[in-house]
Amino acid sequence: MLQIISKVLGTKNDREIKSLYPIIRKINELEPQFEALSDDQVKAKTGEFRQRLADGETLDDLLVEAFATVREASKRVMGMRHYDVQLLGGMILHRGSIAEMKTGEGKTLTATLPVYLNALSGLGVHVVTVNDYLAKRDAEWMAQIYNWLGLSVGVILHGLNDEERREAYYSDITYGTNNEMGFDYLRDNMKFTPSSKVQRRFNYAIVDEVDSVLIDEARTPLIIAGPTEENVDKYYQANALIERLRGEHYTVDEKDRLALFNEEGISWMEKQLGVQNLYDPDNIEILHCLEQGLKAHHLYKRDVDYMVQENKVVIIDEHTGRPMEGRRYSDGMHQALEAKENVKIERQTQTLASVTFQNFFRMYEKLSGMTGTAETEATEFINIYKLNVYVIPPNRPVIRKDLNDQIYRSKKEKFDAILAEIDALHGKGQP
Numbered sequence: 001m002l003q004i005i006s007k008v009l010g011t012k013n014d015r016e017i018k019s020l021y022p023i024i025r026k027i028n029e030l031e032p033q034f035e036a037l038s039d040d041q042v043k044a045k046t047g048e049f050r051q052r053l054a055d056g057e058t059l060d061d062l063l064v065e066a067f068a069t070v071r072e073a074s075k076r077v078m079g080m081r082h083y084d085v086q087l088l089g090g091m092i093l094h095r096g097s098i099a100e101m102k103t104g105e106g107k108t109l110t111a112t113l114p115v116y117l118n119a120l121s122g123l124g125v126h127v128v129t130v131n132d133y134l135a136k137r138d139a140e141w142m143a144q145i146y147n148w149l150g151l152s153v154g155v156i157l158h159g160l161n162d163e164e165r166r167e168a169y170y171s172d173i174t175y176g177t178n179n180e181m182g183f184d185y186l187r188d189n190m191k192f193t194p195s196s197k198v199q200r201r202f203n204y205a206i207v208d209e210v211d212s213v214l215i216d217e218a219r220t221p222l223i224i225a226g227p228t229e230e231n232v233d234k235y236y237q238a239n240a241l242i243e244r245l246r247g248e249h250y251t252v253d254e255k256d257r258l259a260l261f262n263e264e265g266i267s268w269m270e271k272q273l274g275v276q277n278l279y280d281p282d283n284i285e286i287l288h289c290l291e292q293g294l295k296a297h298h299l300y301k302r303d304v305d306y307m308v309q310e311n312k313v314v315i316i317d318e319h320t321g322r323p324m325e326g327r328r329y330s331d332g333m334h335q336a337l338e339a340k341e342n343v344k345i346e347r348q349t350q351t352l353a354s355v356t357f358q359n360f361f362r363m364y365e366k367l368s369g370m371t372g373t374a375e376t377e378a379t380e381f382i383n384i385y386k387l388n389v390y391v392i393p394p395n396r397p398v399i400r401k402d403l404n405d406q407i408y409r410s411k412k413e414k415f416d417a418i419l420a421e422i423d424a425l426h427g428k429g430q431p
Contacts, residue, residue, distance in 0.1 A: 030068040046150040066117040086110040093368040097388045100374045107370045119172040123203035139175035165198040182222040186353040202364040210369025218358040232345040238289035239339035259294045296336035
């Protein structure tokens with residue numbers, strides 16, 4: 001029955017998309033008029049819009065003209081014209097929803113439309129990317145449009161001091177990564193005076209690769225920690241014993257990330273340590289070091305989960321493959337890895353401030369996002385963030401064929417298949 005109704009009335013996604021086409025027509029109708037304006041007249045639109053907001057109009061009242069302004073500015077400054085589907089995506093983002101746009105459909109250019117419109121309020125707009133490279137690239141690229149229209153652009157990068165960060169956050173538009181913005185929030189909450197803070201109110205954010213940030217990393221905590229008083233020698237002692245273990249002393253379950261001593265292993269440890277009961281409260285510290293050491297040796301792989309740089313253990317981000325300098329595993333795991341790699345052990349830390357991405361991004365008054373794959377997580381987005389997902393149609397029909405995933409029983413079989421595919425393609429003369 002539901003399928004019949006959907007065929008007659010269309011899906012919720014179809015109905016919402018169709019309801020926006022009259023607005024697109026209005027924007028398109030303004031194009032000849034805006035093309036006839038001089039550069040100075042187009043630039044003057046920003047001041048005009050801000051005055052109209054001050055006089056009581058809303059951002060929605062300005063949407064048609066503001067989008068037409070950005071399209072015209074982009075044509076003149078960058079030689080790029082927003083397609084109708086990009087206008088569509090821009091409206092979805094402005095409404096505080098998620099726009100699913102396939103790779104190559106121009107998400108970066110699409111974002112300029114709601115970014116400009118919302119920046120007119122003077123309350124700030126954050127464009128969130130997953131790494132410094134993308135933040136810097138997109139800020140420099142799109143700043144050509146924003147600066148031409150009289151808006152300021154800042155970018156938050158690793159290594160900036162407080163004054164540089166404050167200047168970036170008080171720009172009309174701020175680009176940065178979810179990590180940098182999250183840590184700035186934590187640091188601000190540890191400041192003693194409001195004047196020393198670098199951020200201002202969380203007004204509006206557009207999150208790129210929103211499924212990765214708000215779903216995959218939703219519960220990932222950002223933590224600022226300080227050192228505790230702890231005897232780190234126990235980790236070296238535990239590591240020396242772990243290295244002497246035999247396979248019959250423990251069990252490992254890589255799927256569930258478990259590494260546990262069995263009865264034989266516990267007896268062996270008690271004999272080596274000269275204690276009667278390893279689980280006695282007096283032995284709790286060394287037991288913890290041993291358990292973390294076992295995990296360090298059998299669950300954490302060098303150059304996969306972490307790397308050693310300049311005699312320091314650096315975590316590798318599982319989502320991006322990039323080193324996460326300054327981030328440390330908690331609960332003694334980082335110390336266990338340092339003992340394993342025979343580098344200097346830094347003292348265990350205590351949490352001074354912490355926030356998850358889920359809680360951080362829910363502080364924005366309006367939140368939206370872009371990705372190529374969000375529809376599969378649509379239920380989570382609506383339940384957790386109250387964000388609807390809308391699939392934006394491509395500008396041209398997609399001729400790409402998406403084949404089914406191929407799953408192998410082991411990594412060896414997987415890599416053998418990859419090599420065979422490479423060999424076959426090479427034989428055809430393909431790069």
